[in-house]
Amino acid sequence: xxxxxxxxxxxxxxxxxxxxxxxxxxxxxxxxxxxxxxxxxxxxxxxxxxxxxxxxxxxxxxxxxxxxxxxxxxxxxxxxxxxxxxxxxxxxxxxxxxxxxxxxxxxxxxxxxxxxxxxxxxxxxxxxxxxxxxxxxxxxxxx
Amino acid sequence: xxxxxxxxxxxxxxxxxxxxxxxxxxxxxxxxxxxxxxxxxxxxxxxxxxxxxxxxxxxxxxxxxxxxxxxxxxxxxxxxxxxxxxxxxxxxxxxxxxxxxxxxxxxxxxxxxxxxxxxxxxxxxxxxxxxxxxxxxxxxxxx
Amino acid sequence: xxxxxxxxxxxxxxxxxxxxxxxxxxxxxxxxxxxxxxxxxxxxxxxxxxxxxxxxxxxxxxxxxxxxxxxxxxxxxxxxxxxxxxxxxxxxxxxxxxxxxxxxxxxxxxxxxxxxxxxxxxxxxxxxxxxxxxxxxxxxxxx
Amino acid sequence: xxxxxxxxxxxxxxxxxxxxxxxxxxxxxxxxxxxxxxxxxxxxxxxxxxxxxxxxxxxxxxxxxxxxxxxxxxxxxxxxxxxxxxxxxxxxxxxxxxxxxxxxxxxxxxxxxxxxxxxxxxxxxxxxxxxxxxxxxxxxxxx
Numbered sequence: 001x002x003x004x005x006x007x008x009x010x011x012x013x014x015x016x017x018x019x020x021x022x023x024x025x026x027x028x029x030x031x032x033x034x035x036x037x038x039x040x041x042x043x044x045x046x047x048x049x050x051x052x053x054x055x056x057x058x059x060x061x062x063x064x065x066x067x068x069x070x071x072x073x074x075x076x077x078x079x080x081x082x083x084x085x086x087x088x089x090x091x092x093x094x095x096x097x098x099x100x101x102x103x104x105x106x107x108x109x110x111x112x113x114x115x116x117x118x119x120x121x122x123x124x125x126x127x128x129x130x131x132x133x134x135x136x137x138x139x140x141x142x143x
Numbered sequence: 144x145x146x147x148x149x150x151x152x153x154x155x156x157x158x159x160x161x162x163x164x165x166x167x168x169x170x171x172x173x174x175x176x177x178x179x180x181x182x183x184x185x186x187x188x189x190x191x192x193x194x195x196x197x198x199x200x201x202x203x204x205x206x207x208x209x210x211x212x213x214x215x216x217x218x219x220x221x222x223x224x225x226x227x228x229x230x231x232x233x234x235x236x237x238x239x240x241x242x243x244x245x246x247x248x249x250x251x252x253x254x255x256x257x258x259x260x261x262x263x264x265x266x267x268x269x270x271x272x273x274x275x276x277x278x279x280x281x282x283x284x285x286x
Numbered sequence: 287x288x289x290x291x292x293x294x295x296x297x298x299x300x301x302x303x304x305x306x307x308x309x310x311x312x313x314x315x316x317x318x319x320x321x322x323x324x325x326x327x328x329x330x331x332x333x334x335x336x337x338x339x340x341x342x343x344x345x346x347x348x349x350x351x352x353x354x355x356x357x358x359x360x361x362x363x364x365x366x367x368x369x370x371x372x373x374x375x376x377x378x379x380x381x382x383x384x385x386x387x388x389x390x391x392x393x394x395x396x397x398x399x400x401x402x403x404x405x406x407x408x409x410x411x412x413x414x415x416x417x418x419x420x421x422x423x424x425x426x427x428x429x
Numbered sequence: 430x431x432x433x434x435x436x437x438x439x440x441x442x443x444x445x446x447x448x449x450x451x452x453x454x455x456x457x458x459x460x461x462x463x464x465x466x467x468x469x470x471x472x473x474x475x476x477x478x479x480x481x482x483x484x485x486x487x488x489x490x491x492x493x494x495x496x497x498x499x500x501x502x503x504x505x506x507x508x509x510x511x512x513x514x515x516x517x518x519x520x521x522x523x524x525x526x527x528x529x530x531x532x533x534x535x536x537x538x539x540x541x542x543x544x545x546x547x548x549x550x551x552x553x554x555x556x557x558x559x560x561x562x563x564x565x566x567x568x569x570x571x572x
Contacts (some may be wrong), residue, residue: 020449023313023475024321024468030314034209039178039453046452047509066177070213080476111247163306167325168330170452171459177452182310189309190366223333288525320495321471325464351461 001112002072006143007102008109013086013137015051017044021079032077032110038069041101041113044085048099052135062132065125067096068116075110077103088141090114092133095125100141144255145215149286150245151252156229157282158194160187164222166198175220175253181212184244184256187228191242195278205275208268211259218253220246231284235276238268243284254262287398288358292429293388294395299372300425301337303330307365309395318363318396324355327387327399330371334385338421351411353382354402361396363389374427376400378419381411386427430541435572436531437538442515443568444480446473450508451457461506461539467498470530470542473514477528481564491561494554496525497545504531509557517570518544521562524554529570 006012019040027033053061077083083105090098118125119132120136128136149155168179196204220226226248233241244256261268262275271279289312292296292298305326313319363369369391377382387399405413405418435441448469456462482490506512512534519527530542548557557565 022468022472024319024471026314027310028312028314028316033310034212035178035182035310038212039180039451042178043451050509066216068213068215069177069181070211072211073209080479116560165325165329167328167462167464169457171455171457173457176453182308185310187307193366223336256462308451320498321464321468324467324498328464353500354499355463355467356497358497359495 001070001100002074003113005139007100007112009143010084010086010102010104010109011089011142012141013100013102015048015087017047017085017087019043019083021077021081021083023079025136026079028074032079037073037111038113039079040083040085040103041069041071041111041115043143044087044101045099045115048087050080052132056141060129060131062129063120064117065120066115068114069119070114072112073110074110077105077110081105087139089136089139090141092128092136095119095127097128097136117134119124144195144243144257145211145217149284150243150255152286153227153229153245153247153252155284155286156231156243156245157285158191158230160176160190160228160230162186162226164220164224164226164230166222169222175222177214177216180216180246180254181214181256182219182244183226184212184214184229184254184258187230187244188242188258191230195275203274204271205261205272206263208263209258211257213257215255217255218251218252218255220248224248230282232279232282233284234273235279238270240271240279287356287386287400288360292427293302293386293398295429296370296372296388296390296395298427298429299374299386299388300428301334301373303333303371303373305329305369305371307363307367307369309311311363312365318365320357320359321391323359323363323397324357324399326389327355327357327397327401330373330387331385331401334373338418344417346417349406350403351406351408353398353404354399356400358398359396360398361394363396367391373425375422375425378414378422378429381405381413383414383422423425430499430529430543431503435570436529436541438542438572439513439515439531439533439538441572442517442529442531443571444477444514444516446476446514446572448472448512448514450506450510451511452508455508463500463502463530466502466532466540467500467542468507469512469514469532470498470500470540470544471518473530474528474544480547481561489558489560491558492549493546494549495544496547497543501541501545502539503541504537506534506539510522510534516568518568519567519570521565524548524556526557
């Protein structure tokens with residue numbers, strides 16, 4: 001992730017979200033804890049996915065299994081400044097796709113995250129529905 | 144990680160730890176939350192590292208930066224059953240090394256985790272001290 | 287709570303539970319965080335309640351609303367030592383009852399907690415079933 | 430707390446704060462977890478206290494021990510709607526004072542919290558400094 005220079009620039013992510021930090025996100029080292037950082041990435045993922053299908057389309061909201069998460073930690077985060085989370089959709093496969101996330105604080109990129117989500121049907125992994133695929137394709141990383 | 148069959152067998156890890164699950168580790172899906180699972184891996188890492196230098200050697204306990212974390216989620220975890228965490232040391236570099244972790248519940252491997260830790264000196268990343276390197280080399284994955 | 291000397295002695299609680307502490311339970315002050323302490327009390331409450339109705343009786347497990355929680359903080363808690371949680375049932379009313387909890391670490395009482403639980407029926411608060419009442423009456427504080 | 434009708438009205442609190450909810454604040458019951466609710470009250474307390482002494486006065490920021498926390502749970506909270514936290518200072522004693530908090534979501538009061546904070550000097554509880562007392566007196570509950 002960190003080898004891709006596009007990932008370090010907030011404006012390259014087609015969707016973004018500001019998240020508050022909390023005192024409890026710090027650990028004894030007085031910085032944002034590594035696991036708390038994955039918590040922010042989770043929050044961005046869930047809000048993005050909910051936002052894909054709203055109103056009447058809400059019933060069509062798909063369910064996912066998280067198959068893989070990888071995080072590069074690039075700098076320390078602090079409290080109480082908010083975070084800016086950038087979100088893009090990377091490679092889209094038959095039944096899974098990759099989310100590309102960046103975390104920024106006070107203009108600095110402090111972490112990158114890739115997540116592989118598998119579409120879950122009633123009997124396990126299932127092909128991505130066309131409506132979902134079309135929506136995901138609208139969010140590529142730019143730059 | 145998951146492609147390495149040795150990683151799926153608890154007995155292959157040279158150090159292990161039983162951890163209690165908590166009600167709060169579940170999310171609305173009634174399983175152990177993905178981020179909670181990274182929390183357990185953090186706990187194993189810290190207890191392993193603290194255990195390397197105890198008693199009088201405690202002052203020599205090194206400080207690390209977590210540079211990278213990757214998790215493969217292989218199965219659902221449940222509450223209130225405890226978890227068994229397996230821990231091994233993989234590739235050891237000049238100033239960093241890789242931790243290889245496995246999570247087991249009721250005999251099933253439910254997640255694998257690799258973490259890259261960078262030794263932190265007073266001015267940033269620093270070569271691993273010989274005493275630390277020798278201790279780490281005593282914990283290879285078997286199988 | 288803290289004015290009652292019986293509450294400060296672990297052996298006076300008719301049910302108890304040992305809980306592991308986690309690195310993440312500490313805050314920047316390097317002690318067990320106050321909210322983390324209420325998390326441990328929650329865990330004790332849930333495990334006690336689940337234990338009341340096991341096996342075939344599991345289906346009869348009642349549902350509660352937490353109406354009130356009060357905590358007296360008496361001393362600092364530390365990591366990685368485990369905690370001993372003591373549990374008793376106090377006043378039992380028509381549709382609610384009071385749980386009396388104590389938290390001990392290395393022999394010291396570090397916190398006390400009282401919780402009021404309301405039995406929840408299909409249409410809101412409901413009288414405690416006789417089977418539940420009988421089981422609760424078996425757990426008075428002693429001393 | 431809940432018997433005081435002033436506490437149920439957000440506008441009666443002289444200081445307030447909007448806080449985001451997170452997916453992780455929910456538990457298996459799909460509502461904001463009781464302990465997560467105390468986490469929000471903690472966050473309000475810390476941000477209020479930090480705000481009392483800013484800029485050059487930051488060095489004078491006092492340290493507290495949390496001696497007592499009590500919460501009345503009045504209604505369910507949900508995700509992803511934000512919360513409004515109201516904050517007031519109640520009785521001010523010689524070395525401690527009481528914080529009065531209310532939590533509101535979508536116009537409903539869902540929880541109330543009282544906290545007793547003890548001013549901590551170098552050797553334990555210490556009289557409140559005059560500068561602190563004066564600032565605290567500026568935040569009474571109204572109504």
